[in-house]
Amino acid sequence: MRGAAAIGPGTGTGTAVRVERVSKVFGRGEAAVQALKGVDFEARQGELLMIVGPSGCGKTTLLSVIAGTLEFNDGNVTVFGAGLHGMTRSEVTAFRGRHIGFIFQSFNLVPTLSAVENVSIPLLINGVARREAEARSRAMLEKVGLVGRGGDTPLQLSGGQQQRVAIARALVHEPSLVICDEPTSALDRENGRRVMELMHEVARAPGRCVIVVTHDSRIFRFADRMAEMDDGRVARVHETHETYEAGDH
Amino acid sequence: MYRIALKMLFADRGKYVMLLSGLTFATLLMTQQAGVFAGILEWTKGNLKNMRAPLWVVDPKVEQVNEVKALRDTDVSRVRSVPGVGWAVPMYWGILQARLADGTFKPVQLVGLDNATMVGRPARMVAGRIEDLRLPNAVVIDELAIQRLSRGRPRPIGVGDLFEINDREARIVGVCRTEMSFFGYPYIFATYDQALQFAPRVRKMLSYILVSPAEGVPLATVAARIEKETGLRAYTEEDFGVSTVRWFFRNTGIPTSFGMTILLGFIVGVAVAGQTFYAFILENLRHFGALKAMGAGDGLLTRMVVLQAFAVGLIGYGIGLGVTVLIGSLFLKKGMPPFSMPWFIPVGTLAAILVICAIAAAFGIRRIRQLEPAIVFRG
Ligand SMILES: Nc1ncnc2c1ncn2[C@@H]1O[C@H](COP(=O)(O)OP(=O)(O)O)[C@@H](O)[C@H]1O
Ligand SMILES: [Mg+2]
Numbered sequence: 001m002r003g004a005a006a007i008g009p010g011t012g013t014g015t016a017v018r019v020e021r022v023s024k025v026f027g028r029g030e031a032a033v034q035a036l037k038g039v040d041f042e043a044r045q046g047e048l049l050m051i052v053g054p055s056g057c058g059k060t061t062l063l064s065v066i067a068g069t070l071e072f073n074d075g076n077v078t079v080f081g082a083g084l085h086g087m088t089r090s091e092v093t094a095f096r097g098r099h100i101g102f103i104f105q106s107f108n109l110v111p112t113l114s115a116v117e118n119v120s121i122p123l124l125i126n127g128v129a130r131r132e133a134e135a136r137s138r139a140m141l142e143k144v145g146l147v148g149r150g151g152d153t154p155l156q157l158s159g160g161q162q163q164r165v166a167i168a169r170a171l172v173h174e175p176s177l178v179i180c181d182e183p184t185s186a187l188d189r190e191n192g193r194r195v196m197e198l199m200h201e202v203a204r205a206p207g208r209c210v211i212v213v214t215h216d217s218r219i220f221r222f223a224d225r226m227a228e229m230d231d232g233r234v235a236r237v238h239e240t241h242e243t244y245e246a247g248d249h
Numbered sequence: 250m251y252r253i254a255l256k257m258l259f260a261d262r263g264k265y266v267m268l269l270s271g272l273t274f275a276t277l278l279m280t281q282q283a284g285v286f287a288g289i290l291e292w293t294k295g296n297l298k299n300m301r302a303p304l305w306v307v308d309p310k311v312e313q314v315n316e317v318k319a320l321r322d323t324d325v326s327r328v329r330s331v332p333g334v335g336w337a338v339p340m341y342w343g344i345l346q347a348r349l350a351d352g353t354f355k356p357v358q359l360v361g362l363d364n365a366t367m368v369g370r371p372a373r374m375v376a377g378r379i380e381d382l383r384l385p386n387a388v389v390i391d392e393l394a395i396q397r398l399s400r401g402r403p404r405p406i407g408v409g410d411l412f413e414i415n416d417r418e419a420r421i422v423g424v425c426r427t428e429m430s431f432f433g434y435p436y437i438f439a440t441y442d443q444a445l446q447f448a449p450r451v452r453k454m455l456s457y458i459l460v461s462p463a464e465g466v467p468l469a470t471v472a473a474r475i476e477k478e479t480g481l482r483a484y485t486e487e488d489f490g491v492s493t494v495r496w497f498f499r500n501t502g503i504p505t506s507f508g509m510t511i512l513l514g515f516i517v518g519v520a521v522a523g524q525t526f527y528a529f530i531l532e533n534l535r536h537f538g539a540l541k542a543m544g545a546g547d548g549l550l551t552r553m554v555v556l557q558a559f560a561v562g563l564i565g566y567g568i569g570l571g572v573t574v575l576i577g578s579l580f581l582k583k584g585m586p587p588f589s590m591p592w593f594i595p596v597g598t599l600a601a602i603l604v605i606c607a608i609a610a611a612f613g614i615r616r617i618r619q620l621e622p623a624i625v626f627r628g
Contacts, residue, residue, distance in 0.1 A: 063626060064626050069542050102539070102542050104539065112256060117256065121250075122543050125540070
């Protein structure tokens with residue numbers, strides 16, 4: 001557990017995620033693809049950070065590495081003070097379960113389970129008893145605006161509602177880091193906006209960081225900072241999002 | 250998470266029903282066929298169950314109770330003279346033709362009981378008295394005989410009625426209850442002397458010598474002495490049963506054909522359940538991947554899949570066994586076809602079903618363990 005006291009110089013907020021010289025190669029030999037080529041990058045607590053860039057530049061790969069769902073070849077990844085590079089596989093798995101919330105592009109809700117059951121999964125994985133897990137899940141569903149829909153299965157809900165169930169699932173165990181891959185790509189403009197407003201608010205919680213991968217320019221304005229990727233590297237980080245506001249049409 | 254695992258499977262109606270049918274069918278096929286086969290084996294021991302005696306002395310070449318090599322009448326006294334023998338009595342057993350009132354013939358198994366002691370007599374009389382066998386031409390028939398021999402009569406044959414065995418008149422003095430036997434023919438009991446009157450005359454007529462040891466002398470000791478001193482074969486009731494079953498295994502295709510069917514049940518189970526379960530796992534791979542990403546370890550996912558496989562296995566087994574018991578009790582009520590359910594059939598089938606589930610689960614688990622949690626971020 002190093003870097004626990006890493007406070008960004010002059011920002012007044014702690015570092016949530018630090019990525020140092022991370023590289024990742026898929027495959028080997030002729031077919032090898034270097035998806036990450038020594039990425040250096042930081043995300044702060046209390047911010048919503050977007051990772052943007054052209055398709056194939058390595059956004060999803062970087063996100064997977066940060067989330068601990070993908071092993072990387074070189075470099076260090078430190079998430080809220082814990083170095084993923086020094087952990088065993090099962091330690092990383094346990095770490096993900098405790099500290100990371102996931103929001104997937106295609107929601108990835110289990111269609112045969114009710115909304116409450118879907119949301120309760122992270123709690124159950126962490127060993128919370130079913131009754132308590134379901135009570136907390138129901139409360140979380142209400143927070144994301146799904147009052148009284150806990151018993152519905154995903155197929156009985158609209159796309160926007162499904163994504164809100166997914167958000168509730170990502171937040172129910174109060175993770176420090178919330179990871180979203182293209183959270184709005186399956187939603188219409190209005191639902192996408194609502195989801196991002198919610199995410200923006202989520203990022204405000206103390207000791208939390210939300211990282212969103214997207215190429216949906218309509219939601220760029222919800223970012224506190226943007227990391228622009230190009231060809232396996234983070235090329236630039238913008239402190240403000242004015243540059244991209246024009247893209248929100 | 251285990252509740253979630255079960256719900257994932259049970260709520261997937263199509264797969265669940267398919268899995269359940271496969272396992273139910275496999276269970277049914279295995280237990281039902283094994284039950285019929287066990288029933289046949291029980292039937293082969295019919296003579297042993299219907300004519301009880303501690304020791305059965307037969308020709309040394311006889312390996313099973315449905316096969317007779319006639320002994321000399323003098324063999325009875327030779328056996329009696331062996332030390333440790335309490336009593337030894339002759340018994341006749343043979344298949345003869347009974348003539349029905351309508352003129353047709355039906356095969357019957359004629360049993361001749363020792364005139365004085367009637368050793369080997371039927372255990373349960375339904376009508377009449379066994380002692381009346383000493384009356385002229387008297388026979389006791391079993392209930393199966395009532396069904397088989399009543400043809401051409403205004404009412405079912407019974408005590409006081411006459412019919413012909415091998416052209417000789419037989420008078421029914423009683424009705425008894427017997428267990429089904431291998432040939433499936435009715436039993437007709439008579440005294441030994443009377444049986445020899447019915448049976449066609451040949452040089453040797455003695456089928457079995459039934460023996461009991463004297464008080465306090467162990468069965469095995471007497472059996473060994475009889476074999477040593479007379480050169481005949483002396484089986485205990487149990488040994489004769491075992492030898493009979495073994496003979497059927499060695500000399501008939503019946504066990505092979507049942508074995509094939511039972512194996513087929515197993516293979517159908519593996520194929521249907523294994524494939525359906527694997528399809529279920531594949532279909533839910535995204536969700537297992539998501540669970541993995543959300544922090545579910547391989548251990549937890551393995552236990553979830555094992556639970557899913559074994560839960561559906563046990564339910565399928567339960568339904569299959571239930572249906573078999575239903576069918577079996579119907580068979581037993583009708584007396585046909587043979588059926589028996591010794592404890593090792595349900596236990597063995599359960600083991601087979603668990604093996605099927607383990608195979609199905611193993612493939613699924615392998616797939617899930619290989620799963621990179623990062624797939625959840627891929628389109
Ligand atoms: N599992 C994989 N195997 C091989 N190559 C991969 C794999 N995942 C991603 N890549 C490659 O790595 C590069 C970066 O991919 P990705 O991170 O998905 O980009 P983005 O999310 O920015 O579109 C691409 O060239 C892609 O083809
Ligand atoms: Mg991507």
